[in-house]
Amino acid sequence: MTVKELELKANQIRQLIIKMLIAAGSGHSAGPLDMADVFTCLFFGGILNYDPKNPDKPDRDRLVVSNGHIAPVIYATMAEAGYFPVNELMTLRQFGSRLQGHPERVRLPGLETTSGPLGSGLSQAAGMALALRIDSNKLSRVYCVTSDGEHQEGNCWEGIMLAGKYKLSNLTVILDRNNIQIDGNTEDVMPLEPLAMKYQAFNWHVIEIDGHNIEEIIAACDQAKAIFEKPTVIIAHTIAGKGVDFMEYDFRWHGYDPHPETAREDYKKALAELRTLRGQIRSEHE
């Protein structure tokens, strides 16, 4: 796909996210929207080696999504990639659905883990990278998507320490630096900065990018493959709620619409806005 086509795909995924949230009547908005570009690149930008028809194939790359609450973007992208029919997305969070409020591996083929409680995905990804190394599997890489807020969890740093110790160069972490969490801005709730220096101090290779710039996302993932002595973290600076003007930068949109009485209207407005934007979600930094 061309960059333009990837941008259109990301927009399509954002629309699906909004539609899913309307149908579900609950769920998270900000994170899924701001990760739409990263997920588009992973699945359609030639980064991940995967096969929806054979989701367990041994040489696949592993994608561990540590911040399970961004489930809508995972599901929307998987449906677009062909893991299951797009119309199944509208069952999100409903009784009997494979699309649980937080992702459950056992229910949905293609998921690499079950997540929701924060801070545990990076260690699992490190464990996968270790096991692949024991098996001398050089074909597969492990990717871990993680949120900035979950870096307040001790388990997260335990995993970062271990990956540094074992020089897990087959591991790439993509950190969604959207600066928000449930109670407010990360730097007010519990400051994370200097985040890049922290990773460097734990012997990681650090790349900082604009998390909405398709070319930067793909280039960073490629660069990580060329680092042989260290694991790599890509700190993707994103705008929470990206693509929907009235959601952007507003931590109250971490969860569902903060105004439940007008939720339906708000989401319809969001959808209309995304449709008008089409492929125009590009970095402000350009």
Place this chain on the structure above:
Amino acid sequence: MIIENQKLSRKLFADDIELVPNRKGFGEGLVEAGKNDERVVALCADLTESTQMEAFKKEFPNRFIEVGVAEQNLATVASGMAAVNKIPFITSYAGFSPGRNWEQIRTTITLNEREVKIIGSHGGVSVGPDGATHQMLEDIAMMRSMPNMIVVVPCDYFEAKKATIAIAKNSRPTYLRLAREKTAVITTLDSPFEIGKAQVLFSGSDLTIVACGPLVYEALKAAKNLSKQNISAEVINSSTIKPLDKDTILKSAKKTQAVLTVEEAQINGGLGSAIAEVLSENHPTALIRIGARDRFGQSGKITELWEEYELNAKHIEKFAIELIKRKG
């Protein structure tokens, strides 16, 4: 009376019965499991020697991971390794794993259906001088409440070794609880062992004593002493607490109409609770539960602590007599 086909130690009631910590059986079993299946890997959290992983580390250095003092990492890294077709054994003191990483075990191992073996060493007050922080008493309750988790508490060295080899093959998340101190080796290489199967070691008709872990030996000694007072006690080693061998327990309870449970753990949620649940639902029976009664441990020698917490043969005997009276 001792059941012959249990092939118990010939020195069972002798003064020179062999004393070996059951964690040693785990260490040897792990090496054997590693030889049986190259998918077996071992992860430790800075307690390699104490949890008896040295031999595995020496034999299979590439399959040994040291995570440092980080029990949450221990569980989650293992979950990740299990995702790539490994059978990870993770060890620490039970107070820290599953004590500290219960949520990680719940989310990333049991709910996630990853085949990780959680080995909690230093269960019970018999840990001794280290005191309450290191004497895990709540682990059985914690792990028993978790869906999709098997819970095994071997009674001695041989059973720990057999259990280790068996759980490497059971394809399920499993918790194995070990003890620190040297305890009596009551079974032999030939004694039967099966996950999910309770073994009747001593037959009787007046009451049933269901025990797990090293206290099975105390239960046997109590049964022998009771027989001298014409009280016939049946002793069952329920080394698998989940799934509980209901058939064996109920069969005995129907015969004796009185059940005494013995464990080195909180009776709230532990083996005692598991037995009480089965009896209440199927065959209500007079019951006394011996174990930690809603209190923590403390520093001391094993003999002093088993006396203080009323866990030794003398106290089991006392409670048995009380139970017989209650039974009427």
